[in-house]
Each structure stands twice: as structure tokens, then as C-alpha cells.
Amino acid sequence: ATPDLSAAGPEGRAARTALALREATAAGDWALLDHPMLALEVAGSPAYLEPDAVVVHPDGRWTVVEIKSFPMIDASADASKVGAAARQAAVYVLALERVAAVTEGAEVGQRVLLVCPKDFSNLPTASVVDVRKQRAVTRRQLTRLTRIEDIAAGLPEGTTFDPACPSEELDAAVAAxxxxxxxxxxxxxxxxxxxxxxxxxxxxxxxxxxxxxxxxxxxxxxxxxxxxxxxxxxxxxxxxxxxxxxxx
Ligand code: SF4
Structure with a gap:
């Protein structure tokens, strides 16, 4: 099944995604969520993330799918690009874990599926990447981040980063x-x-x-x-x- 995830705004889409994940897990069947929306708390504020896809397995496991444009030649790809994709996917795993924690029978897979073009062709090929290490590092970094309110408290009164402001005001805000x-x-x-x-x-x-x-x-x-x-x-x-x- 490929549930419809459309909703108004990122909050609405994140709620719709959580509901679709719960329904698909309860159904005990395969489901593919195309561009779901996930929420993760970063420095005390919600950040919205959009993985390429999430697959729900019949046994309740959820797998992140990341589609990249760099080629996989003879089944291997540029290590630094794979590393960056693994770090990105690890953030999605963390965000999915928040939904899984309140979904009965759900478990988030620590191995993600990386899809790339095969040998410069336009055929896709895929590889399973273990993101346990990246997940642990990102989790530690997120817990150590300074809260946005604390950073904001140290700025001059009335500082704004609204792009509609005059450039001198924005310059001063960034410089602060x-x-x-x-x-x-x-x-x-x-x-x-x-x-x-x-x-x-x-x-x-x-x-x-x-x-x-x-x-x-x-x-x-x-x-x-x-x-x-x-x-x-x-x-x-x-x-x-x-x-x-x-x-x-
Ligand atoms: S360039 Fe400046 S704003 Fe951008 S990540 Fe680095 S320190 Fe932060």
C-alpha cells in the first residue's frame, strides 16, 4: 500500500505520516510511504524532515529509503558521499523512533536502504547501509546542543532574521x-x-x-x-x- 500523506503545512503532514505509520503497522502488511514528513526536536524547537521514503514491513519494522544521484559503480560508491547519506538517514531514524515509541509493535530498522544510479546508467541499484554509529553520534550531538531560547536570550532586544528586513538590519542581526x-x-x-x-x-x-x-x-x-x-x-x-x- 502507498498511503496518501497530503495535509496542510509541515505539522499537518507530520501528523498524517504518524497516522499512516500506525495504520500500516497495525495492518501487518507491506507499505511504502512516499516522502513522509517527520518531526524531530532540535535545540528545543521542532525541525521537520522529509526522507525520500519509508517502508513498513509486515513484521512492524520501518526502514528509511534514501535516494541519491551519485553513481554506484560495481556495487560500491564514493565513501564520503555514502557517509554523508548515512548521517542524513540517521537523523531520519531518530525522528522515526519518536513515532515508533508510541506505536505498538513498531521497530525502526538501524539499516537503511541507499538507492543510487547503477554504473552511470539510469537504472537504480540499492545497497543496505548500517547507520547505528551515525545514529549514536547524532543523538549525542543533539542532546548537547544549546537550546535556541538560550541563544536568543543573549541577542540584543528586537533582533530579527526576517528576510523582509532592510539589509543593514539583517547584517547587524547576523553579526550579533x-x-x-x-x-x-x-x-x-x-x-x-x-x-x-x-x-x-x-x-x-x-x-x-x-x-x-x-x-x-x-x-x-x-x-x-x-x-x-x-x-x-x-x-x-x-x-x-x-x-x-x-x-x-
Ligand atoms: S558557516 Fe557559520 S552559520 Fe554556517 S554552520 Fe558554520 S558557523 Fe554556523
């Missing part, structure tokens, strides 16, 4: 939010150049990469790192400072 830039942002976010310029101006070590940031411990600015290496600043008992001095 501290960046958390890392080089990975360049491939994923339209604000990357803005955040990179701001982070570089602040001398933030994150601009050099998250792994560098992790290794530098409490040293958060490039100037601080150089001063510690030159022996002008920093606690010599700090192992990072000691390592920098040895290397300098």
Missing part, C-alpha cells in the same frame, strides 16, 4: 551571533564566508580545523598559541603549552 566556524562549513553553509572572516578576525583556532582545536585544549586563539609557544604566556604545567614550547 557568534560564529562556530570550522572548514567543513564551506561545503555546507551559505554563511561560511561571513563566519570564516569573523572567526579569522578573532584569531579563532577553529579556522584551522576541528582536530587542531581539539589538540590545543584551552588555547582558543592563534595569538594565544604563538605566545604560549614563545614562552610569553600560558601555564608551563599545561601539557599543551609544554608540547608547544618543546616544538617551537
Amino acid at each position: 551571533v557568534p560564529p562556530a566556524y570550522a572548514p567543513e562549513c564551506l561545503a555546507a553553509c551559505e554563511l561560511a564566508f561571513h563566519c570564516r572572516a569573523k572567526s579569522r578576525a578573532e584569531g579563532a583556532v577553529e579556522t584551522l580545523g576541528r582536530s587542531v582545536r581539539g589538540e590545543l585544549g584551552g588555547l582558543t586563539t592563534v595569538a594565544g598559541v604563538l605566545a604560549a609557544a614563545a614562552g610569553k604566556e600560558g601555564d608551563p604545567a599545561d601539557p599543551t603549552v609544554a608540547a608547544l614550547r618543546r616544538a617551537a
Whole structure:
């Protein structure tokens, strides 16, 4: 069966999807949900997600289906693209688990079906991808996110990101939010150049990469790192400072 999932607005579509999942699970038959809508709480606010498809198995298992345009050549695809697809599918798994928790007999599969073009042709081929690890990482990251209300509380009164506002007002609003830039942002976010310029101006070590940031411990600015290496600043008992001095 392919239930009709149309409804008004994302909230309505998410409710319709949850109902269709419950009905299909109770029916104990195969069902394909084409572009369902799922809701997930991110930083205290609902985010709406639309997987390509979800399959309901007769035994109550739900499987996420992700359709991608990169090719699968001789049954294998670009590992970084498969990794990105697995991270995306893991978020859908988490969102589905919220519905499964209140649906009798339902269980969300931790293996997703990745559908890609076969060897540059326009024929589809599919591969099963285990997303247990990505699911665990994403779940941990979601629980550690700062709540949106807390971020908003630190902004000047009346700050708005309404695209209809004059550009100076929007500039000021964006400038009021501290960046958390890392080089990975360049491939994923339209604000990357803005955040990179701001982070570089602040001398933030994150601009050099998250792994560098992790290794530098409490040293958060490039100037601080150089001063510690030159022996002008920093606690010599700090192992990072000691390592920098040895290397300098
Ligand atoms: S570039 Fe985008 S993702 Fe990266 S810190 Fe800026 S707003 Fe956040």
C-alpha cells in the first residue's frame, strides 16, 4: 500500500505520516510511504524532515529509503558521499523512533536502504547501509546542543532574521551571533564566508580545523598559541603549552 500523506503545512503532514505509520503497522502488511514528513526536536524547537521514503514491513519494522544521484559503480560508491547519506538517514531514524515509541509493535530498522544510479546508467541499484554509529553520534550531538531560547536570550532586544528586513538590519542581526566556524562549513553553509572572516578576525583556532582545536585544549586563539609557544604566556604545567614550547 502507498498511503496518501497530503495535509496542510509541515505539522499537518507530520501528523498524517504518524497516522499512516500506525495504520500500516497495525495492518501487518507491506507499505511504502512516499516522502513522509517527520518531526524531530532540535535545540528545543521542532525541525521537520522529509526522507525520500519509508517502508513498513509486515513484521512492524520501518526502514528509511534514501535516494541519491551519485553513481554506484560495481556495487560500491564514493565513501564520503555514502557517509554523508548515512548521517542524513540517521537523523531520519531518530525522528522515526519518536513515532515508533508510541506505536505498538513498531521497530525502526538501524539499516537503511541507499538507492543510487547503477554504473552511470539510469537504472537504480540499492545497497543496505548500517547507520547505528551515525545514529549514536547524532543523538549525542543533539542532546548537547544549546537550546535556541538560550541563544536568543543573549541577542540584543528586537533582533530579527526576517528576510523582509532592510539589509543593514539583517547584517547587524547576523553579526550579533557568534560564529562556530570550522572548514567543513564551506561545503555546507551559505554563511561560511561571513563566519570564516569573523572567526579569522578573532584569531579563532577553529579556522584551522576541528582536530587542531581539539589538540590545543584551552588555547582558543592563534595569538594565544604563538605566545604560549614563545614562552610569553600560558601555564608551563599545561601539557599543551609544554608540547608547544618543546616544538617551537
Ligand atoms: S558557516 Fe554556517 S554552520 Fe558554520 S558557523 Fe557559520 S552559520 Fe554556523
